[in-house]
Each structure stands twice: as C-alpha cells, then as structure tokens.
Amino acid sequence: MYFPTYRPRRMRETESLRRMVRETRLSPDNLIYPMFVTFGKGVKDEIKSMPGNYRLSAENAVVEAKEAWNLGIPAIILFGIPETKDEEGSEGWREDGVVQNAIKAIKDAVPEMVVITDVCIDEYTTHGHCGLVKGDKILNDETLELLARMAVSHAKAGADMVAPSDMMDGRVAAIRGSLDDEGFENIPIMAYSAKYASAFYGPFRDAADSAPKFGDRRSYQMDPANGREGMREVTLDIEEGADIIMVKPALAYLDIIYRIRNEFDYPVAAYHVSGEYSMIKAAGKMGWLDEDRAMMESLLAIRRAGAEMILTYYAKEAAKRL
Ligand code: PBG
Secondary structure, eight states, rough: TTTTTOOOOGGSSSSSHHHHHOOOOOOOOGGGEEEEEEESOOOOOOTTSSSSSSEEEHHHHHHHHHHHHTOOOEEEEEEOOOOOOOSOOOOGTTTOHHHHHHHHHHHHOTTTSEEEEEEOOOTTSSSSSOOOOOOTTTOOHHHHHHHHHHHHHHHHTTOOOEEEEEEEEEEEEEEHHHHHHHTOEEEEEEEEEEEEOGGGGGGHHHHTTTOOSSSOOOSSOOOTTTTTHHHHHHHHHHTOOOSEEEEEGGGGGGHHHHHHHHHHOOOOEEEHHHHHHHHHHHHHHHHHOOOOHHHHHHHHHEEEOSEEEEEEHHHHHHHHHH
8 A cells, every 4th residue: 555545644634534543542431530638627738849739638638539520530549648657657557547537538428439549658657668677778578567557457448449559579469468368358459560760750759758768769669671570570460469550650661551451461550650740730831832732642642552541640630621
C-alpha cells in the first residue's frame, strides 16, 4: 500500500471519522484519585507544590470523595499525614489513625466507592524511610510485620483494597498472609511492583512531609535504568498474591507498562505521580502549554501503553472533560 493509493489523512478529515478509528479511550472508569488525609477538623490546606490538591481532615475528605464519585471515578487512594511520628511509624496502624478515620467516614458517606489505602511507613516515621532503620541501613524482614499490621488495620477500618508502596522484598506475601489470617481473604492487593527511585516524587514528599531525613531510597526502590528487573519484581509480586500490578512513575516508564501488559495477564495500574502532575500544572500556569490538552494527552498515552488504571491527581479534572 503506497501513496497515492493509500492516504492516511482520509480517516483524519473530520472528528466523526477520527472517533470511528480511535484505538484508545479514556474513561472515568480508568481513574483512581489520590487524596491526603490528616488529623483535626475543618482542615483543607492546599499543597503548595501541587495546586488543586489538599491535606484534608476526614469530613473534608468525604466531600472530595463524593465529588469524585459523582464525576464517575470509581476509586480513591488514601495517604495519611499523622499528628506525630516515631521510629517505627506506629501511628500507621492505630485504630483511630488518620487513614482509619477517613476510611470509616468515606465508606459511610459513599459506600460503593472503592477505598484503597497506601501501605508504607514513610509518612509515619521520624526518619522518613519506608522501612525500619538501623544505623544507615533500611531493614527488610523486620519491616514486613509492621506493613502487615498496617494493612490489617486498614482492612478492619473498612478499606476495600490495600496498596503496598514500600518496596521491601516479600511484603506482598506478608500482607496477604496477615489479611487471610484475619479473615480478609477477599481484600485485593494492588502492588507497587515496579516502583523506581524517581525525582518525580518531589512534590509528594512535600505534601506528606515524608522526604527521608538521611540518604535516599535507592537501596529499596528500583534503578531507573532497569527494565528486565521490573519484570522480575512483577513475577515475584504475582507469586506472592498480588491482584493488580502497578508501575510508578508513569510517563517516563511507558515501556515498562507496555512490557508488563504484554508479558502478564494481570490488571495493570500506572501512577501518574506528583512531579508529573506539577510539571504540567506549572507550565500551564506560566502559559507555556495548554494544561488541559497536555493532561489528556498524558493520560491517554498511559492508557495506550497498556494501563487499565491510572492513579492521577488530575482524576477529577480529567473526568470533568470526559
Ligand atoms: C511512599 C510513596 C511515595 C509516593 C507514593 N507512595 C513517595 C516515595 O516513594 O517517596 C509518591 C507518589 C507521588 O509522587 O505522587 N509511601
């Protein structure tokens, strides 16, 4: 087939024609909205580096969750910002912790909404690392029990799904085992499987006040240079009982999403992270690009690469345009 017999432009002539041959679609069904919940009452603090996103106390989180639900978004993921932190992150598994309280309030108000929780101790520890610290080392096996405890406490509060983001080896199995022991065998695990040590998490750490106080996360999060290792991480998580596989960040890792979509028959999620959001936001505010179009193009690209689910701070804005 050669020009002039075949002319690709024929099918691009009108929006109706373009709609007919469109290969990838984005729907609110694909979106998961991340939210930051905190202590107190009446709190709605805008996060400086993530305009349009807030630290919310429980009753304000309910308002946001309802709004997301009414826009057709089926799920949210919660991150907690506790009042106090300690060495092991014990606020993370308190029965009346910030996330636990928010889960209860949201499930009361919007029972059908899928409430996912991030499981990781970094937001709750004084040192800001995702595992227990000894000297300058991040301990692996000793951390697993704490993660399992946190996941169970979320399930007890009514969470519908847990999402471990810590990158300790063996955490999916540890969490699966504890959930099953406690009668939560039907609670799925969305595993942050291929999670890279990325500069794009910057604004999130500002939002959650979770930047590590010493060193960095490269001894547990993946080296951005490694694709094949990502496939091994996914294999492990599936063997340990993961129900959904996640890649994080999204745009700089579309090849990883694409490979996983082709190599594994599991639902794939991608996290369009804080830095990816804030870059578009900032450039939009400066008038350097059209924010709406850049947002939709980014989310569509993540879908095209193969993710069924996209965790994005743009969830509500995107849903409004769909
Ligand atoms: C760790 C966690 C992080 C993010 C989600 N879970 C931060 C990190 O690994 O440093 C980042 C999300 C984002 O940047 O939007 N609990």
